[in-house]
Amino acid sequence: MTKAARRRRTAVLISGRGSNMAALLAAAADPAYPAEIALVLSNRADAAGLARASAAEVSTAVVESRAFRGDREAFERAMEAELAHHGVELIALAGFLRVLTPGFVRRWEGRLVNIHPSLLPAFPGLDTHARALAAGVRLHGCTVHLVTPDVDEGPILAQAAVPVLPGDTAESLAARVLVQEHRIYPAALGWLAAGQVRLVEGRAEIAASTAAGGALLNPLPERPSLPRDAA
Numbered sequence: 001m002t003k004a005a006r007r008r009r010t011a012v013l014i015s016g017r018g019s020n021m022a023a024l025l026a027a028a029a030d031p032a033y034p035a036e037i038a039l040v041l042s043n044r045a046d047a048a049g050l051a052r053a054s055a056a057e058v059s060t061a062v063v064e065s066r067a068f069r070g071d072r073e074a075f076e077r078a079m080e081a082e083l084a085h086h087g088v089e090l091i092a093l094a095g096f097l098r099v100l101t102p103g104f105v106r107r108w109e110g111r112l113v114n115i116h117p118s119l120l121p122a123f124p125g126l127d128t129h130a131r132a133l134a135a136g137v138r139l140h141g142c143t144v145h146l147v148t149p150d151v152d153e154g155p156i157l158a159q160a161a162v163p164v165l166p167g168d169t170a171e172s173l174a175a176r177v178l179v180q181e182h183r184i185y186p187a188a189l190g191w192l193a194a195g196q197v198r199l200v201e202g203r204a205e206i207a208a209s210t211a212a213g214g215a216l217l218n219p220l221p222e223r224p225s226l227p228r229d230a231a
Contacts, residue, residue: 007031008193009038011088013079013096018049019178020094020115020185025056027186034193039086041079043098059086065098076104092189093147102149110199112147113192115185117177119143119159124152129170129177140164140173142181144188146197146204155204157188157197 010028012021021040028037040053043065050060061082068075075098083091093114105112118128120143123135132140141161148154160180164173191197196207 007034007036008089009087010035010090010092011039011041011083012037012092012094014042014047014049014094015044015097016047016095018052020181021049022052023182023186024092034190038088041082072101105147105149113189114145114147115181116143116152120152129174138164142177144184155199157204158184160184
């Protein structure tokens, strides 16, 4: 006899509209999805994503970073108090515009994931779409990765690529990349929550990978399976 595994309680950290948060909420609305969004936390009280989360009946919290200017550790202690209060096990960064301290990242090592709007290791940091256009690349995209103390350098879980088209602007390219962000982030978080991610010599391997030759999504973002525990 078997019983369904417990879903991993996950916090989504935002600073703005929360479009990737909305994609994660949509995925987690399926009870078979391995992650439960237990909290949406923002460092800004005016973040539009908070209203979207409340409308989805997800708990929200605000820890204003401006109240902790010059004391990043105190800011993170206040965040961690909220995370502990909600029993959070995993964290997904979704447009969270704060650089986390190495201490915070190490405490959440292997349980902290981010999405970045470029094909890492190309174009870490900000203004990725404009930089991609300036560099003349023919493919651009997005990356889901585990967070490490070195910004935008953690093990890669998934990537998606889009063509750079003639006449593209940073805005048009960003819009096309965003569609793919909404595809691969729920898949990658699901793999992590389901225990299908393992690190081998600093690289992430996905047990659920079904990527095929010629695909521009690697691994393909099929829905991760919820593991079953023996009773």
